[in-house]
Amino acid sequence: MMRKNYYHKLAFMGMLLIVLLAFQKYTSREKEDFPEVKFITESSVTLNLSDFDPNNLDAKQWTHLGFSEKQVSAILNYKKIVGGEFTSKEQLKKCYAISEEKFTALESFILLPENGKDRHFEKFKTNDKKEIFVSKKFNPDALSASEWMKMGFSEKQAEAILKYRNYLGGSFVSKEKFRECFIISSENYSKLEPYILLPVKAPDNFRKSGHQYAIKSTIQYHSFDPNTLDLDGWKGLGFSEKQANTIINYRDRNLRGDFKSLEDIKKCVVISPEKFQELSPYIKLNINTTPQKQETDFSKIDLNMITFKQLLEFGLDEKSAGSMIGFRKKLRGFVNKQQILDTYNIDKNLVQKLISIAPLDVSNVPKYTLTEAPEEWLKDHPYFKYSADKIIFYRTTYTDDKKILKLLKLKPEYEERMKLYLK
Known part of the structure; x- marks a missing residue:
């Protein structure tokens, strides 16, 4: 009996010893780090x-x-x-x-x-399969829409390039800025880049603004009288058509026909200080100290080209002359003489006398089909702007002008006015 108790105690002690050793081993082992949990997020997916x-x-x-x-x-x-x-x-x-x-x-x-x-970034679908041809160096600041089209760009693409240039102030300034033009693909830019006569980088102080940022270009300047310069003359000096018109209106309307000093030219809002500095050595002001009345043969003056100054000479006051020039500009040209008589705020008796003498050349007045007319033209033209959004919407479905006109449900007199400017 005593021996049996002895063996029980011995077995118990052995089991206790095993438990203690196991516990010691467990508590003495190094602490293991809990595995890091990573969550898969949308941004972790590589596309x-x-x-x-x-x-x-x-x-x-x-x-x-x-x-x-x-x-x-x-x-x-x-x-x-x-x-x-x-x-x-x-x-x-x-x-x-x-x-x-x-x-x-x-x-x-x-x-x-x-x-x-950003209307200058107006989106056009490019047709990169159409070949672009260029054979000599050129300054993109000096190209017209037709010249871009000769290179291989479509009419809409050419218009977009000019819009972007105007947005920059009339100059692309650098190859860097030219490359940012939305509709010029990387492939086409690579073809054009070796021929472009512009600096590689834009100056550090260049800012996008409505005013021209002048740069030294390839324009060959000659002496000129700013009082005799017409639209093409100002464009030849590197100004856009819109800027050239602003300069001429400033001269003919605000200054009554003449720049009296260099300071007058410098004050024109579209001539930047840099551009003025570039032009000033070539400006030759011919000012008559005893001005004589200009004698104009109005039987040879096209009513679509007559100037503010010539209207004053004929006898119109500034209000009548300004209204007539302003309405003509909005229309992009008169197509019949009745439109001139319909102009607001004019001396109808005097204008009736003028249109009975002066001819009207309509050959350069732009006309479009409703399906091809530029959106900017539709939204700005006095005869189309109130229906512009509807026209743009309908022509996405219909390609026939007659169908679109029918859907517009215009009064007969309004439809007839539109047709004056439709092909």
Whole structure:
């Protein structure tokens, strides 16, 4: 019995010893780090992105950009709400289905202007398959729309290039700025770049503004009298058509026909200090101290070219002359003499006498079909601007002018006015 108790105690002691040794081993081992937990987020997915136009993407392509079916549905519905087309990055960013992080990741690849106010970035579909031809060096500041078209650009592309140039103030300033023109593809820029007569980089103090930023260009200046310079003359000095018209109106209306001093020229808002400095050595002001009345043969003066100064000479007061010139400018030219008589704030008796003497040349007045007319022209022309949005909408579906005119449901007299400027 005693031996049995002894063995029980011995077995118990052995078991206790094993437990103690196991506990000691457990407490003495090194602390192991808990494995780090990583969460997969939308931004961790790597996409092989390239430039894209969000207006051309279908549901499947949006899905490939990392959006869920629900998000894709929301994006396409939003596209319908804004008129069937995204017009800017700013507008696309407002879509609630596109998070701020996702938009940031995609932004640099989106082929849209930054915002709807940047009209110079108006989007045109480029046709890169059309060959661009260039054989000699050129200054893009000096090219007209027809010259861009001769290179191989479409009419709309040429207009867009000129809009962008005007936005910069009438000069591309540098190859760097020229390359930013929205409708010039990388491929076409590579072809043109060796022939472009512009500095590579824009100056550090260059700012985008409505005023011209003058640069030393390839223009060969000669002595000129700013009081006798016409539209083409000012354009030949490197100004855009819009700037040239502003200079002529400033001279003929504000200064009553003549720059009296260099200071008068310097004050013109579209002539920057840099441009004035560039031109000043060539300016030769011929001012008559005893001005004589100019004798004009009005039977040879085209009513679409007659100047403010000549209207004053004929006897119109400044208000009548200004109204006639202003209305003509809005119309881009008169197409019949009745339009001149319909101008507001004119001396009708005196104007009736003028139009009975002076001829009217309508050969240079621009006319378009409703399907081809530039949006800017439609929205600014007095006869079209109130129907411009409807025309732009209808012509996305219909290509026949008669059908579009019928849908507009205009009063007969309004339709007849439109037809004066339609091909």
